[in-house]
Amino acid sequence: MKNMRDFIAKCEAEGILKRITAEVDWDLELSHIAKLNEEKSGPALLFENVKDYDSPIITSACTTAERLAIIMGQPKETSLVGIMEEWVKLGDKKIEPKWVDSGPCKENIMMGDDVDLFKFPAPKWYPKDGGRFFGTAHFIITKDPESGWVNLGTYRSQLLDKNHLGTQFIKGKHADLMLKKYQAMGKPMPVASIVGCDPLLFILGAARVSAFVSEYDIAGAIRGEPVEVVKGETVDLPIPAEAEVVVEGEVDADKFMDEGPFGEYTGYYSGVGTDPRNFIDVKCITHRNNPIFWGTTVGRAVTDTHMTMALSYGAALWQQLVAMKIPGIRSVYCPPEGSGRFLAIISMKQMYPGHADQVLTAAISTEMGAYGLKTVIVVDEDIDPWDIPRVMYALSFRFQPNRCQIIKRGRSTPLDPSLPIDSREITGRLLMDATIPYDWKDKPIPITLDPDIVEKVKGRWAELGLE
Ligand SMILES: Cc1cc2nc3c(=O)[nH]c(=O)nc-3n(C[C@H](O)[C@H](O)[C@H](O)COP(=O)(O)O)c2cc1C
Ligand SMILES: [Mn+2]
Numbered sequence: 001m002k003n004m005r006d007f008i009a010k011c012e013a014e015g016i017l018k019r020i021t022a023e024v025d026w027d028l029e030l031s032h033i034a035k036l037n038e039e040k041s042g043p044a045l046l047f048e049n050v051k052d053y054d055s056p057i058i059t060s061a062c063t064t065a066e067r068l069a070i071i072m073g074q075p076k077e078t079s080l081v082g083i084m085e086e087w088v089k090l091g092d093k094k095i096e097p098k099w100v101d102s103g104p105c106k107e108n109i110m111m112g113d114d115v116d117l118f119k120f121p122a123p124k125w126y127p128k129d130g131g132r133f134f135g136t137a138h139f140i141i142t143k144d145p146e147s148g149w150v151n152l153g154t155y156r157s158q159l160l161d162k163n164h165l166g167t168q169f170i171k172g173k174h175a176d177l178m179l180k181k182y183q184a185m186g187k188p189m190p191v192a193s194i195v196g197c198d199p200l201l202f203i204l205g206a207a208r209v210s211a212f213v214s215e216y217d218i219a220g221a222i223r224g225e226p227v228e229v230v231k232g233e234t235v236d237l238p239i240p241a242e243a244e245v246v247v248e249g250e251v252d253a254d255k256f257m258d259e260g261p262f263g264e265y266t267g268y269y270s271g272v273g274t275d276p277r278n279f280i281d282v283k284c285i286t287h288r289n290n291p292i293f294w295g296t297t298v299g300r301a302v303t304d305t306h307m308t309m310a311l312s313y314g315a316a317l318w319q320q321l322v323a324m325k326i327p328g329i330r331s332v333y334c335p336p337e338g339s340g341r342f343l344a345i346i347s348m349k350q351m352y353p354g355h356a357d358q359v360l361t362a363a364i365s366t367e368m369g370a371y372g373l374k375t376v377i378v379v380d381e382d383i384d385p386w387d388i389p390r391v392m393y394a395l396s397f398r399f400q401p402n403r404c405q406i407i408k409r410g411r412s413t414p415l416d417p418s419l420p421i422d423s424r425e426i427t428g429r430l431l432m433d434a435t436i437p438y439d440w441k442d443k444p445i446p447i448t449l450d451p452d453i454v455e456k457v458k459g460r461w462a463e464l465g466l467e
Contacts, residue, residue, distance in 0.1 A: 001073065002228070003104075003242035004196045004292050007061065008046060010070055017044040025051045026132070031125040034059040035297045038304075046292075053121040057293040061137065061199050062304035068311055071199045072222065080311060081331055081386050087222070087315035088322060094213070095220025097227040103241025109233060110285045115163045117282065120195070120245060120293050122159050126263030130271065132159040133262060134247075137296040137304065138195040139205025139215075140167075141237045142178045145185060150238060151175060152215035154205035156298070157193055157280065158259050165193065165280040166259030167251060168271070170414060174211060179278070183253035190235035191251055191280055196244025196294040201227070206305070207312030208368050234284045244291040249282040265309075265339050267300035268417045302336045310340035313368060317344055320366035326359060327351055333385035341372045341413070345385035348378055353439035357405075360431040364407065372413040377432045394434035405431040 001007055011017035024030045024047050034045055038060050044067060048056045062068055069078040074086060110116065122134040135157025142151050151174040158166035169176040175191075182189040194201070200222060204215040216238065220226045229238035235248045257279045260271020296304040318332035330347040334340040348359055356378045363369045363376045379385060379394045412419060412427035419427060436443055461467050 001071070001198055001200070001223075003198055003240075004058065004244055004294065007071065007199050008044075008058065008292070011044050011067065014066075014070070014076060015043075016064070016066060016076075017046060018042075019046045019048055021048050023049045023051055026053070026057075026121045026123045027051075028124055028127065030057070030059070030123045031295075031297055034295075035299060035303070038063045038297060038302070047121075050121040055121065055291050055293065057121045057123070057295055058196075059137075059295055059297065060304065061294065062203065062296070062308050063302070064307070068203075068307060071203065079386070080307075080336075081314075081333055081384075083311060084315040084318060084332070087311070088318045090218075090221050091319070091323075093221040094217035095224070095226050096214075097216040097220060097229045097238055099238070100228045100230055100241050103228065103230050103243075104288045105230065105239060105241055105243040105246050106233075106286050107289050108287050111233070112283070115282050115285055117159055117162055117165065117247070117285070119285075120287075120291070122293070123295055125295075125297060126269070126299065128269050129262055130158060130258070130260045133157065133295075134159040134165055135193050135195065136298055137202050137294045138193055139202055140175055141192045141194065141239070142175050142189060143237055144178050144212075145181050145187070145189075147212065149212050150214045150216060151178065152201060152205045154202060156262055158262070160257055160259070160279060163249075163282040164257065165247065165249070165282060166257060167278050167280060168259060168262075169278065172411075177211070179251060179253050188250035188252040188281075190232075190237060191249055192232055192235055192237050192239055193247040193249075193280065194240060194243045194245070195247070196292045197240045197242060198223075198227070201240060202294075203308045203312055206308050208316050208371070210367055232284075233286060239286075243288075245287045245293060246285065247280070247282055248284040248286075249280040251278050251280055253278060255279065255281075263299045264415050265298050265301070265303070265305040266415050266417050270415050272421075301339060306336040306339045310334055310336035313340035314344075317363065317366055317368040317373075320368055321346070321359070321362060324362055324366070326362055328355060328381075329359065330381050331385055335386075335388075342416070343375045343377075344369065344373055345377045345379065345391055347381055347383055347385045348435070349381040350435060350438040353437075355438060356433045356435045357431075360405070360433060364410065364429050364431070371411055372416060372427070373429065374416075374418075374427055375430045375432065377434050380435045391434070395432070398436055399432055399434040403433050403437070407431065
């Protein structure tokens, strides 16, 4: 899979994409259709007749494990945890992108005064949004001015006017780290925003890939071949050659415009009454013929955002625990309902006293867990962490509040609505050991049925009238 068109063809062949030919308004109507469809785990939607526009927009590309499996190049029956497991196996494999001379993303070029972001059917998603959001299922490419490290990061972009996009680079995110370096050099930061491409690149844009590692190299490792890239027209950045829409511009760390609010993945609006934000001053747009715009509802769980984060955050946490060489990790599940970020459930085989505590404290000390992760639950190996009724069982019959630990301070996401709006930088964390303690000499005796009698009564099933 090299581009959005390959993905659409694949989904169509599998019967999990619907073309919508009736006219739909980009102003709230499209997003509401997408959201209601996603709440029913419906198909990906390709809106071919958007009011005021000639080109289409796709939504709901990543809302089901089936479509995530297709994007990850796996059989569509693979479970979310199965897909994560494949990701974890990659370890630190990397394949760098390959430069090519040109590509379909250059079929049309708008420069200078011709630049017009309104040429694309960016939707208004939620009633209290500050405007239309151009960049949702997209990513922004930036380059570290010192090391040349190229980052792909998904950061929402509001359509402010014909040549300005709002940004929200949360503190410490890779684009923010880079922007501060450009600021110190007294230079604006060149950026490119990509809308519509191999969907894997969006998943990686939203993934918590470590600093100094390019998401392009991880995409190459997952695909088993390099991503083909071309030079920007006005920016010295590698652009996916098969991208649908490429917005090139610069961000000046010292310039601000009002941005937001936006209906965020927490199920609440963010950006209400917060600071003005940096913006992209757009210098050039290139696009394919009949470009396929791509957007996502973000919003209340479960949407594309929650599914992609459950996949990539869960895989990252799992991978980082494996890299710490802690024995006994069976599987990791970060539920989509918690956006893959706030809650992690880890299944393990205990091998020594304190082992469960080690896993709990390790989880919140990984690069992944040290951000928004608030609650970690460990369960014994007989419980699958995605089997929520069994996790509830463990929380009821194995968990003991006297053995849980509260960590008072850790890095938070400013979007966490469980914290007051003006103090969201620091969060508490809860470590819940829902295992039977390894060090107990006398463990509870599990009830198992007598196998001989099981065989016997099974033989009587029909006689008992139970078949
Ligand atoms: C649809 C969507 C929108 C997002 N919007 C933002 C945003 O506006 N600001 C932000 O800092 N992170 C946002 N994120 C989360 C980042 O993509 C994620 O933290 C990622 O790790 C950032 O890339 P980086 O690690 O290279 O900085 C969003 C994720 C998704 C899926
Ligand atoms: Mn990154």
